[in-house]
Every structure is written in C-alpha cells, then in structure tokens.
Amino acid sequence: MRDLSGPERLAVAREQEFLDRALLRHDQLLVHLEREIRDTSNDHAGKARARGLRQRYEELRRSRDGLVFGRLDAQDGTVRRIGRTGLREEDEDADPLVVDWRAEAARAFYTATPLDPQGQARRRHLRVDGATVVGVNDEPLDAQSAEPGGDIVGEGALLAALGQRRTGQMSTAIATLQREQDDIVRAPATSPLIVQGGPGTGKTVVALHRVAYLLFTHRQMADQAVLVLGPSARFLDYIAQVLPALGETAVVSSTLDALIPGIAVGRAESRRAAEIKGRAGWQPAIESHVASLRPQPQDLTLRWEGESYTVSEEAVRQALRSVSGRPYHHARRVFTEHVRQILTEAVVERREAMLTEVEEGLEDVLAVFDRGAKKSIAPAGTAVGAEIDGTMSDDEVDDLRERIAGSADIATFLRGWWPDLDPQTVLAQLLHDEARLRRHASAAPLDDDEIALVTGEPAGWAPSDVPLLDAVADQLGSVAEGAGENHGTEDFVADRARADRGWIYGHVVIDEAQELSEMQWHMVVRRCPTGSVTAVGDIDQTEAAHRHTSWDEAVRATLGERWTQADLTICYRTPREVMELTGPVLARAGSRNDPPRGVRSSGVSPWESAVDEAGLPAAVVQAVTALGERWAGGTVGVVAPDRWVVPVSKALRAAAAGDVPVLTATGAKGLEWDATLVVDPHGITRQPRGWNGLYVALTRCTQELGQLRLTGEEPLSFLPDE
Numbered sequence: 001m002r003d004l005s006g007p008e009r010l011a012v013a014r015e016q017e018f019l020d021r022a023l024l025r026h027d028q029l030l031v032h033l034e035r036e037i038r039d040t041s042n043d044h045a046g047k048a049r050a051r052g053l054r055q056r057y058e059e060l061r062r063s064r065d066g067l068v069f070g071r072l073d074a075q076d077g078t079v080r081r082i083g084r085t086g087l088r089e090e091d092e093d094a095d096p097l098v099v100d101w102r103a104e105a106a107r108a109f110y111t112a113t114p115l116d117p118q119g120q121a122r123r124r125h126l127r128v129d130g131a132t133v134v135g136v137n138d139e140p141l142d143a144q145s146a147e148p149g150g151d152i153v154g155e156g157a158l159l160a161a162l163g164q165r166r167t168g169q170m171s172t173a174i175a176t177l178q179r180e181q182d183d184i185v186r187a188p189a190t191s192p193l194i195v196q197g198g199p200g201t202g203k204t205v206v207a208l209h210r211v212a213y214l215l216f217t218h219r220q221m222a223d224q225a226v227l228v229l230g231p232s233a234r235f236l237d238y239i240a241q242v243l244p245a246l247g248e249t250a251v252v253s254s255t256l257d258a259l260i261p262g263i264a265v266g267r268a269e270s271r272r273a274a275e276i277k278g279r280a281g282w283q284p285a286i287e288s289h290v291a292s293l294r295p296q297p298q299d300l301t302l303r304w305e306g307e308s309y310t311v312s313e314e315a316v317r318q319a320l321r322s323v324s325g326r327p328y329h330h331a332r333r334v335f336t337e338h339v340r341q342i343l344t345e346a347v348v349e350r351r352e353a354m355l356t357e358v359e360e361g362l363e364d365v366l367a368v369f370d371r372g373a374k375k376s377i378a379p380a381g382t383a384v385g386a387e388i389d390g391t392m393s394d395d396e397v398d399d400l401r402e403r404i405a406g407s408a409d410i411a412t413f414l415r416g417w418w419p420d421l422d423p424q425t426v427l428a429q430l431l432h433d434e435a436r437l438r439r440h441a442s443a444a445p446l447d448d449d450e451i452a453l454v455t456g457e458p459a460g461w462a463p464s465d466v467p468l469l470d471a472v473a474d475q476l477g478s479v480a481e482g483a484g485e486n487h488g489t490e491d492f493v494a495d496r497a498r499a500d501r502g503w504i505y506g507h508v509v510i511d512e513a514q515e516l517s518e519m520q521w522h523m524v525v526r527r528c529p530t531g532s533v534t535a536v537g538d539i540d541q542t543e544a545a546h547r548h549t550s551w552d553e554a555v556r557a558t559l560g561e562r563w564t565q566a567d568l569t570i571c572y573r574t575p576r577e578v579m580e581l582t583g584p585v586l587a588r589a590g591s592r593n594d595p596p597r598g599v600r601s602s603g604v605s606p607w608e609s610a611v612d613e614a615g616l617p618a619a620v621v622q623a624v625t626a627l628g629e630r631w632a633g634g635t636v637g638v639v640a641p642d643r644w645v646v647p648v649s650k651a652l653r654a655a656a657a658g659d660v661p662v663l664t665a666t667g668a669k670g671l672e673w674d675a676t677l678v679v680d681p682h683g684i685t686r687q688p689r690g691w692n693g694l695y696v697a698l699t700r701c702t703q704e705l706g707q708l709r710l711t712g713e714e715p716l717s718f719l720p721d722e
C-alpha cells in the first residue's frame, strides 16, 4: 500500500468510520429480513411477499463487497454516500444512510463535472480492500478545476480500475461509470436503443449496468425478466458474474443459437448459406408456407349421438376467415370452438324440430281423445304442454354445449382434419422442396443458385436455421392452450422464461448486435414486441455473413424508423499505443469512422516479429511464455486465423504453457486479456471480412500487443493510411 498524505489519512479514517457504521447496519438489515422471511404466512399473499423479501435479502447479501464506494459533497454542505445498494436508517424519516447507485439522487456522482457541477462541490472515490478503506481519490467540482476537454469523471479511480490485471471474468464498473455511459444506462427504455461504440468503449459494461438499472427502476420488468443475448458461450461465461454481483436474478442470458428450448445447432454452414438464410424475406415466405398448411373449406360431417350433422363449406369458410390472423394452432382452437357452437345450434334445432313434431302429434292425439271421450285430459298451458313446447331450456342447452366441448370423438375428428404440426417438420418441408420454396419466397425471390444451395443442405440444424425455426414456431403457436403466457410456478422468473419459447420479456439486451442477421432481429423483436430493446455493438467489428455496413441497413427490415442511436467515443480497454495502429486497419475494413480515443497509455509499445511457417507454433509458445511472465497474475490470449488454431493450441498444451485460449477473431469477440498475441495477422485479413476480424484481434489487450507474422509479409504497423 502506498503511504498516505496527512489529509488523505484523515479522510480515510473518516470514511472507515462511516463504512463500519454502514456494515453494521447492513448486517442488522440482513438479520431483520431473515426474521421477516421466517414470519411470513403460508398463504398465497404470504408466499409472494416471501419471494420479494428473499430477492431483497439476496441483493443485500451480495452488496457487502463494495457497500460504499463513493461520496458526493454538495455545495450546500449535504453529504451523500453512494453504494452498491441503498441502506436506510432505523429512523425511516431520516435521509438514507447509503444511496443506491441506480437512484436518481446518485446521478450527479456519474455526471457532475467542474463545468457542470450540478450543485456539487466534490466527488470522492473510496479505495476499499474487503472492509478496510485504503485510500480516497478526491475531485473538486468547482470551475477553477475545469480542464479543457476534460470529459473523464473520477480519473484517478478510473485509471486505477483500468490498470488492474484481468482475471478472465468481467467485473462491475459501478464506481467509475463515465458520463456518456451513464446517460445510456439511464436512457428511457420505451423504444429500441442502439449503442454504437468502438472496441473497449464499455458497450458490454453499459449493457449490463443498464439491465441492473432498469430492473431497479421498473420493478415490473423483474416479473417479466430481462433477456441478455451474447455472441458465444465463452462470452456469456466471461460476463456471468456481473449481473449477480449487481444483485440481479431476473435475467436469462443466452446466445441466439441456444434460445429455443429443445433445439440444438448440430452443424456448421457456409457463409453463403448463412447470408441467404439471414435475409428478412424469409419472414413472409414462412408466413405464406404455414398459411398454406391450413385446411381448405369443405363440408364437415360430424357424428353426435348416432346422428350426422353437416357444417356447410360456406360456414367452414367463414369460420376459417375469422381466425385467419391467428397462429395455426391457436386458430384451430378458436375454429374448433366455432364448429362446436355450430354443432350445438344444429343439435338444438333438430331436437326442437323433433319436439315440435312430438307436440303436434300429441295435440292431434289429444284432439282425438277429446272428441272421443268428450273430455280434455291436457288443456293447453298445463305442465305437459310446458315440458313439450318445442324449445330446450337454457340448462339443457348448456349441458349439451358442455358435452360437445368434452367430446373426445369430435376433438379427434377436428384434429384429424386440422392436424398438429411441429416446427422442425414444417421448416424442413419448405427448405427441401424446390417448388414450394419458389412459390412461398416470391416476395423476396431467391435465384436458382440460391435455391439449389438451400435445398441441397444436409440434415440437421445450422445457426441460421434457428431464427427460421423460431419464425415457424411463432406462426404455428403452441398446441396447448395457455402455453407461452407468462405464468408458472417456479420460484425464479428466469427459470420459467428460459423454458418457454414464447416468453415475452420486459427488456432485451443484445451484445455484439452488429452480428445479427435480419431474421435474428425478428427473433429478438418477437421476444419483446414493445420494442424495449438495447442493442450494443460496433458496426466496424462486423464479421457475420450479412452485408450491412450501417445500423440503418441492419435494422430497417425489423425496426423500421423506430429506434434511436447513442454513441460511445472513449476506449477504456486498449492502450493508446495500440489504438494508434488500428486507423489504417479500420480504413481497409471499409469504415468511415475513426477508432475511438484511447483514455490511457500502458507505456508498453506494441511489437511484431516475423517467423517462417514451420517455426510458428514454437515461436508462439516462446512469446506466450514471455508474456505470461511479464503479466504474471493476469491473462494472455492468442488470436489466430482458423488454420492455426489447432496446431498452436497443441503446441501450447505440449509445452504446458498455461491455460491460454487460442481463438479466431470471431471467438475473441467481446473478450479481453492483459496481453494479446496476434498470430499471422495477414492470414486473419484473408478470411471473409478479415480486416474487421483483424481490428477485433488487435483491440483485445489492456496492456500489451504482440504480433507474429509470417516471413515475407509486410509488417502491419507500416500499413499506409488509405
């Protein structure tokens, strides 16, 4: 620990005193909550209350680490402590002991600057180790302290956080969120928001902190859960700690490939196939295909209690028309209701006709009696006449309706005529039948080559089939009534949501959103039709097969004009020395954007060296070993073109060079290490969208970048600007 100056030592002692008090209160509140949970009643209301209390307990328990990390002194002398969660005093009317970082009252902590002090005089960041305050960083917020262009908030604390060794797990940034990030975290969530930012600008940080903020501010979102979509399982692993650390449990995180319960991707695919199958034109094609599978109008003859009843073709047509906008199985349910109603009416009508006949016959008989016996035995209006007056009572009709509704024979007959369908069979029918494909894809026709490629694909599902399956499943709807509606009995809403393809989420967050095809966008919108979506990404890092080079192109087919864009401009991860290399690479990737501005320097120059093919694996082992030693306690990652991944991994394993990941640029998306070794950078550029891939590879390090190129290739650092 460094020596503290006199004033800082005094400040540390004061903050320690406060932290001790806050920790004591924290522990008291936990005990109090435990007692409350134990004492809740066992009825429905009690259980719901206990669920809420347990959630609060969990949030509070996890907030002990980082309980207080900041302090804001207002110009009027008011002092507020900012922490991971809010803590109230015993006296309910008193000001809170600690303000939750997500509360409006904490906002100035992230946004006040000397040029815009928002009534504040000083911001203080606490450096805390366990339960001990080890230092403070103070930042005066008066106009004299203003620096031109100074847009970094709490610079000392931020640089200390950024300079730390990476653990392989992302950590929270609640103490040092920057102004442009905070604006996005707290932006309204009523329509889609797209956040464009270069590598390392904190897009993932912003996305995850936004989830925590939204769940805190809009409690109803916690009942619907929030969906977080990431590019790979490795990436989801990397961010897995952040939301629980922020106290959030109502979150489902997934890749798009794994989002449909029961469907697993079983094969890879060509880029061409992925591009073709990602196009928005599949949506109308699938709608048209599924619509064509509905039964056609015809006379339907049903048997009821030994008699036949025919629902005319015209009546069937009308009933079909009235359900045309609904998903296939849902439409069948409503259609079945119609038919049962028609049958009930027909049975009633026939009964009544029969009863009328019986009554008329009886009257004739009575008349004969009357004439013969000269006396009346059943004058009109007596009990006999009321029972057999040609109409069925309401109770009788209700009973009939119920029996028809419960009739297994009628249900089986209608299911035979309008059968259950499953999404996988229906999609396979479309994909492997050329004539059908041409017919239904007429709105966005595929050319002959494209048709041949799609119909010739092997069995099993590739990633681009998943959104198609989802679209089919959506058009079909669920077979069982009530499925897909947001209810169930599991304790955690996330478990219910995860198991239900049709779940509607309160909010959806997409990381690396630039990779989404149009059909994947459809899949997202289906899960949140209100458009409460935050998508973060960098259009310049796009590697996916689609051809979009702007957000507008990427989302026009699904979001239309209904979205706004926010930008992140400062790179927190990659040191300035490395960012300076990326300008020409970005230009070659076809971007018109400048790389983001690096906020910090690592003081380590990026390096490159050349090696021949045969010697490359050994050279990687040597370089990785050296980097591992230099960044001991941190992490090293290798990014290489496809063809080098296996040989380089083998060489590292054989040399027992530690647990160093060797990934393609695609696999490295969103990840970071203290040091990155980029292997055969020219090889990376020769892959499709290779310059974008190289841009990803170069921007993964927080400290040091090394490159091993093949002998004879130009050093990338000497690339001319284009």
Ligand SMILES: Nc1ncnc2c1ncn2[C@@H]1O[C@H](COP(=O)(O)OP(=O)(O)OP(=O)(O)O)[C@@H](O)[C@H]1O
Residues within 6 Å of the ligand: 158, 161, 162, 170, 171, 173, 176, 177, 178, 181, 197, 198, 199, 200, 201, 202, 203, 204, 205, 206, 538, 572, 573, 669, 670, 671, 672, 699
């Ligand atoms: N305000 C902040 N305080 C502390 N650390 C931050 C802050 N913003 C970003 N970082 C750190 O900077 C690094 C990059 O952030 P992040 O991964 O969110 O960037 P990104 O924009 O998603 O990058 P990429 O496009 O490369 O995936 C991470 O280590 C993150 O913790």
